[in-house]
Amino acid sequence: MLKVAIVGASGYTGVELLRILHSHPEVAVTCVTSEQSAGRPVSSVFPSLRGRCDIVLENLEPVGIAEKVDIVFTALPHKAAMEVVPTFMKMGKDVIDLSADYRIHDADTYGKWYEPHLNPELLPEAVYGIPELRRAEIAEASLIANPGCYPTSVILGLAPLLKGKVIDPKSIIVDAASGTSGAGRGAKVDNLYCEVNEGFRAYGVGGVHRHIPEIEQELSLLAGIPLNITFTPHLVPMDRGILSTIYSQPGGSVKASDLIALYEAFYDGEPFVRVLPEGVLPSTAHVRGSNFCDIGVTVDQRTGRVIVISAIDNLVKGASGQAVQNMNLMCGLPETLGLDLLPVFP
Amino acid sequence: MLKVAIVGASGYTGVELLRILHSHPEVAVTCVTSEQSAGRPVSSVFPSLRGRCDIVLENLEPVGIAEKVDIVFTALPHKAAMEVVPTFMKMGKDVIDLSADYRIHDADTYGKWYEPHLNPELLPEAVYGIPELRRAEIAEASLIANPGCYPTSVILGLAPLLKGKVIDPKSIIVDAASGTSGAGRGAKVDNLYCEVNEGFRAYGVGGVHRHIPEIEQELSLLAGIPLNITFTPHLVPMDRGILSTIYSQPGGSVKASDLIALYEAFYDGEPFVRVLPEGVLPSTAHVRGSNFCDIGVTVDQRTGRVIVISAIDNLVKGASGQAVQNMNLMCGLPETLGLDLLPVFP
Amino acid sequence: MLKVAIVGASGYTGVELLRILHSHPEVAVTCVTSEQSAGRPVSSVFPSLRGRCDIVLENLEPVGIAEKVDIVFTALPHKAAMEVVPTFMKMGKDVIDLSADYRIHDADTYGKWYEPHLNPELLPEAVYGIPELRRAEIAEASLIANPGCYPTSVILGLAPLLKGKVIDPKSIIVDAASGTSGAGRGAKVDNLYCEVNEGFRAYGVGGVHRHIPEIEQELSLLAGIPLNITFTPHLVPMDRGILSTIYSQPGGSVKASDLIALYEAFYDGEPFVRVLPEGVLPSTAHVRGSNFCDIGVTVDQRTGRVIVISAIDNLVKGASGQAVQNMNLMCGLPETLGLDLLPVFP
Amino acid sequence: MLKVAIVGASGYTGVELLRILHSHPEVAVTCVTSEQSAGRPVSSVFPSLRGRCDIVLENLEPVGIAEKVDIVFTALPHKAAMEVVPTFMKMGKDVIDLSADYRIHDADTYGKWYEPHLNPELLPEAVYGIPELRRAEIAEASLIANPGCYPTSVILGLAPLLKGKVIDPKSIIVDAASGTSGAGRGAKVDNLYCEVNEGFRAYGVGGVHRHIPEIEQELSLLAGIPLNITFTPHLVPMDRGILSTIYSQPGGSVKASDLIALYEAFYDGEPFVRVLPEGVLPSTAHVRGSNFCDIGVTVDQRTGRVIVISAIDNLVKGASGQAVQNMNLMCGLPETLGLDLLPVFP
Known part of the structure; x- marks a missing residue:
């Protein structure tokens, strides 16, 4: 079982990660964080999860989190992501970042559209994670910049x-x-x-x-x-x-x-x-x-x-689903594991 | 693998059965019927299914269907259901009927609210399928009257x-x-x-x-x-x-x-x-x-x-999900198999 | 022409009052207030009004407002209303209050459900403004407690x-x-x-x-x-x-x-x-x-x-429309003036 | 008072014409037709109209209708419109047609996109009724092709x-x-x-x-x-x-x-x-x-x-509102009469 952290779990991509990973047979979500709701069960923030995912939200302490998990999803706003990703990387954890912080290869371009990058040295390592175009690189990567929707x-x-x-x-x-x-x-x-x-x-x-x-x-x-x-x-x-x-x-x-x-x-x-x-x-x-x-x-x-x-x-192919697809590739799991959910219609 | 037929698959409970059963590891849907769309793939009627469930809709010929499957879901309007359920029963197939036709124990009451019942002799056999109240009976039943929403x-x-x-x-x-x-x-x-x-x-x-x-x-x-x-x-x-x-x-x-x-x-x-x-x-x-x-x-x-x-x-606990829950019980499968899908929020 | 103030015009009942009064042939809205948007045209807060109602939102200064108008609609939250209504009353202005502050005749009951009333002496004067039940009293009133929705x-x-x-x-x-x-x-x-x-x-x-x-x-x-x-x-x-x-x-x-x-x-x-x-x-x-x-x-x-x-x-019969109906009665105008708008369907 | 017919009043543009014309001080709708609902009050088809517009829907008999009104709105599907418009024209009535039938000047082009035109001789008379571009021509016209949405x-x-x-x-x-x-x-x-x-x-x-x-x-x-x-x-x-x-x-x-x-x-x-x-x-x-x-x-x-x-x-500027704007111009009325309704927000 892969032990997974979701950092920034109180937004819509966070709850969608929890929904998808609940159906994933090889993953256990062992840590979820939220600055504003720390100490409460995530199911009190998202009642849809009640009874199936009642894990308590923690404060974001990267070192402590890294010690507990194998892989980290960062579902934070831009800037907040690049403030913590280097710590996870240093501790040898694979990171799938759902923010914009590692998507732009060129730090100046990032700076022009967002703000000065805090760790541009990581940019060459980050793989823009669109599996249909870059499957092999994703499998080898330690840092995935999960694409925007x-x-x-x-x-x-x-x-x-x-x-x-x-x-x-x-x-x-x-x-x-x-x-x-x-x-x-x-x-x-x-x-x-x-x-x-x-x-x-x-x-x-x-x-x-x-x-x-x-x-x-x-x-x-x-x-x-x-x-x-x-x-x-x-x-x-x-x-x-x-x-x-x-x-x-x-x-x-x-x-x-x-x-x-x-x-x-x-x-x-x-x-x-x-x-x-x-x-x-x-x-x-x-x-x-x-x-x-x-x-x-x-x-x-x-x-x-x-x-x-x-x-x-x-929220799925445009965020959390693609993130899990990337995780599967990084971890050598079948690419569709946990993701073969049919569309909900109507 | 259980071979399953969905009779009347062109409505919303039909497509919901297909969605749920797609995640069920012990079921293969081998027959789907629709009077109005026979000959077309069900995925042309419900494009959400494309690529995962492209089985062709058949005409409703109970004998032929019964020969091909182990269990039958009838997702037909009332009256249409009781016209075909006896044939499936006679051929020894378990039936889960999503219509109202076998829910009312008393044929007169049924007649008053709907119309004269065509096979009242089956009513004593039918179990009103609400697992939380009647788990043991469901496990023994051959005909489930799946409750209304x-x-x-x-x-x-x-x-x-x-x-x-x-x-x-x-x-x-x-x-x-x-x-x-x-x-x-x-x-x-x-x-x-x-x-x-x-x-x-x-x-x-x-x-x-x-x-x-x-x-x-x-x-x-x-x-x-x-x-x-x-x-x-x-x-x-x-x-x-x-x-x-x-x-x-x-x-x-x-x-x-x-x-x-x-x-x-x-x-x-x-x-x-x-x-x-x-x-x-x-x-x-x-x-x-x-x-x-x-x-x-x-x-x-x-x-x-x-x-x-x-x-x-x-469409789930009020129809197709409960029907699959009943199927699991009837077939001796774990009750939650294929059904442990978290709510989609938002 | 009646000169009218809308105090608290940046909420949905405020914009609805402006929409209705725009079709009223005997009313000119000469003052609108908003604490948070003072200084901006109300049409920048509600672009639907652009070109027809571009009056600038003012701060809420009851005395100054009272000098400029004949009648005042207070579309404020409860408590905020009873802080200013007495000033309008003292200056001889008719007031139609859309908050809860004057709806409960008994100050203790108000206190139990809301908070201590600031001017209970006004309660006997206030008429609960439901024209179908209290038309004559409304016509004589100076303070209308406009009913909740x-x-x-x-x-x-x-x-x-x-x-x-x-x-x-x-x-x-x-x-x-x-x-x-x-x-x-x-x-x-x-x-x-x-x-x-x-x-x-x-x-x-x-x-x-x-x-x-x-x-x-x-x-x-x-x-x-x-x-x-x-x-x-x-x-x-x-x-x-x-x-x-x-x-x-x-x-x-x-x-x-x-x-x-x-x-x-x-x-x-x-x-x-x-x-x-x-x-x-x-x-x-x-x-x-x-x-x-x-x-x-x-x-x-x-x-x-x-x-x-x-x-x-x-927003109409449950708030702003009924408020205008009350205004018509208080001012001796035909009761339906400005209000004979057919429902918008679909 | 202008006497107006709405031919084809059981669709959404029909009910919108009735809503707008109800606020128009110079118009009386004296005839409404519907093939499928003839004999019923229009307010039974559109309950929003109840009590304000309970006129009974008639069959579409152009000659009889023409005798009763001054101006005709045809809110019919294409083809159905050109089957009746010539009769209204012959009887000297102004027509505002909300269908596509008179919008295309060139009969061959119409034929290519729709079907053969039944009365191409009327096309040169029809004015494409977009007042901002063609105000003077509209004022002189007898047949308005009301633009598509x-x-x-x-x-x-x-x-x-x-x-x-x-x-x-x-x-x-x-x-x-x-x-x-x-x-x-x-x-x-x-x-x-x-x-x-x-x-x-x-x-x-x-x-x-x-x-x-x-x-x-x-x-x-x-x-x-x-x-x-x-x-x-x-x-x-x-x-x-x-x-x-x-x-x-x-x-x-x-x-x-x-x-x-x-x-x-x-x-x-x-x-x-x-x-x-x-x-x-x-x-x-x-x-x-x-x-x-x-x-x-x-x-x-x-x-x-x-x-x-x-x-x-x-339904307004894209259909019935523009039609009334055209009617005002054709009839020498102020262009905004009946149309100065503010947007309904929210």
Whole structure:
């Protein structure tokens, strides 16, 4: 049994880790932390866990935690993560960090979008953990930068087109929409029920959303040249799910059936990517609660543009599920262990 | 491996059976039927299943089906169920019927609330499948009448009070509310998104809802005397969940803490009933997607009334989850096999 | 033109007052206050108002405000209201207070449920402003205690039965459910989108909700004897609306048609109460955005109980709409002025 | 008083016309029709109308209707509209058609996207009724083709950029999202509550949505050259609202502040278009129930693209509200009469 700590367990990605790991036959969660709720059972913070996961939340004391566990998930806000990750690393623990702190390879870029990095020397060690693109490296890594939710949907959505050099890398526009759990559990007026419900709006428009640098980093690697994208996130009145509708211009005339064949080949054998048949489009409702990424591909015959639509559950493939997938790879376990949960529909 | 058929798999309880059984290590679903979608893969009707459950829907031919499987779930509308269950029985198959057809012991009562029963001779064989009250009988049964969703929440909510003779059996008022999946997948204007969303309403008021006879039958058995209840269902703009708020008059003065102790003793060791501590109340959000029934008990000190609140997921403990729990018992499997899924929150 | 102040305009009842008064031909809102947003246009706090109501929020300085207006709506939390209402009164202004501070006639009762009253000498002057029951007094009043949202739905729902001495006053059970705007605009985790959405739960169970004393006060007056009720509020994942399902025991056997005739007579000519025909039940969706109270009446023939269901929009008839109705009466204007807005459906 | 008929009053645009016209001081709705509900009061189909609009639905007999009214709103499906509009025209009645039947000037284009046109000779008479662009023509017209919901949001969103020749007309990508009332009130599985709720998906992707030809027609007129767009609609789990996020490439480098100034000048004095200040973005929640179109403009400095976001209520400015605005212009009434309703928030 792997002994696991979840550092920062009072947010939505924390409870989702607990839900998933509860079904994992090789894991025991032996430590959960929360600054604000230390001393209370995690099931008093998340009553859904009652009777199955009543472990008491602890304060975040990295050394003490490291002594008790084999592997650490850090589900902290950015900055808070890089304040403690080095300690876990020094004590020889594998770390899967769900924050943004180790996703950007270049410390200056990180500094520009976030703030000065506290331990840039760790950046070369960190592996951006998207298993479909980097399975072998993940298996060898000690520090996983678990990808952001929007980036996961966009990178998986575009990888075959960029690798296959089908599209102009300068032409990418990503119009994405997320359920409200992506905004976290902080008590803000903007996230109140009545502020979100029955409304649809964009936010962070015009090239300012912090997921942009990690998307561009990974897409540039896939394309083999640096690229910039236009990225517009929207907020949807629902709990879970991200849908990214991605526009790009192909080099020449392309057919949807050929592109779908390309995607099927690229993702052949992948357990969690479902390439949809021609004419079928994904919905966040059909991946809810699961680790799937569903991808549909279309060509607008009138304008020639390629339209890729990818759907994930932001808390699963976009966060905690992918983190467990990475853990399985790091620990030599079957990649789907604990993750073969079907979507909850309706 | 148990070979299982799901007869009537194109509704919400059908897809929920498929979701749950996918995580069940001792079951293979080898036959699914649907009159309207025969010939299509079930994953084209429910895209959430794609890649994991692509079995083709068949026409409902009981003899042919019975030859292929060990056990049959019938997830048909009432009447349609009793048209085919006898054939499965004659061929020696265990049947778990999710319709109302075998829930009412008395054929006349069934006839009054539904229509004339087609095979009343089977009624004495059918066991009303609520494991917490009837575990041994279920293990011996060949035909399970799987309880209705509202009845499950009410019976589990009241059993300790009635068995313990704490309350006046004539004083019971049940005010219940259900998510919209309880209304099924039929194409009706009343169930359209815009008709349900942003509204709250009662329906079937005044002693006319068809779940009343089965609730009264079971409560009368618990109380040891015949009783009538007032039952008012409401429709909530959400997918899943039933919350029953149950009022009754105790014989004398009672304390919440004593009643909670009574509930804890009654449900001691039950894997799926969570009796909440004093001052804590259930929410459907905390059982969503799971087989739990959460129960909170309070006393209104000013009026003396006892208030019990119970929450379930109508598609799990209120239908498909309880059906699998019954199957496990019938087949001598561990009762929680395939069912230890934590609630999906948020 | 009446000059009107809205004191405490940054909550949901504040913006609803602004929405309604914008359609009122005899009113000019000349002053709006907010402690936290003073100096900003109210339309920056509520962008729905942009271009139509861009008045700047002021600090709450009662004397200065009183000099500028004819009538004051106080949409403050309890306690904050009674800190300023006396100043408005002394300066001869009519006040419509939307808080609880002047609803309870008895200062001790207020003290028990809230806190010591700061100006109990004003209580005899305050008129509990439910126009259908107290039209003449309201017209003469200088201080209106605008009723709570739940109380409005319950009092209108029960008045004919109690006045007509049809039911046992000790037998009343109110099971009510409210949209989330009733919880206000405060930044609390409990009211976040993901905490409320897809869930249904009771709160304040067991005789502890602060709307109980005002409901019991008014029902006791109607019944002619003191009474206690059992009251259970629930939270519904929707923005607006209250539905109260009210159970009681009639003295003898009654028929729904007779009771409906009683209600029709009682509310004959009322512009905002719609008594529904037999067999028709109200939904909050059908009163959304309007000042209507829809009432349906049924008898459970099997148990003899009377079931009354009443629906209002908690922000309109349950707060700001009723406040404007009271204002019209106090100012000698037609009672429906500015309020004849049809429900917004869907 | 204008006497008005609403032909096809049992859908969501029909009930919205009735809601708006109820507040219109110069209009009496004297005839409403519905094939499926003829003989019943419209308030039995839409209980929100009860007590204020109980007029009985009639069969659609154009000659008889024409004799009774001054002006006709046809809220029928396409094809059904063009079957009756000529009769109303021949009898000298002004018609505002909310279907697609008279929106496309070119009968062949109509035929390609819909079906052969039944009375192409009327097309030159029909004015595409978007008052902000065509006020004078509308005032003179006898037949208004009331614009589609998506087209209204897109055309108002792009008019200043195209008229001002700021952007490359070939570069337009429209990513739009609509509430579910846009899908109508037909009883289809796809529109059931549980199918729509908690999901987000695109539909009609790849240049096949029928609103494309009318968008392209109007944008081409504005640009002065023919153009094609990429248009992707999405379905949002909410009742009302359309948000269009529109991407385009400017000729050179542009600044958001300059573009906003351009929009403010273009829409100067318009009662229903609100151009938002720099840094402020629209939400459908802030226009709900109103005739507003809110527009925000941004430039992605990193890619140079212009991003325009426009929000409307699809049933008001996107259908029935704009129809009443057109009626006011046709009849020489103040343009905002009956339409100055503030958004309902929350």
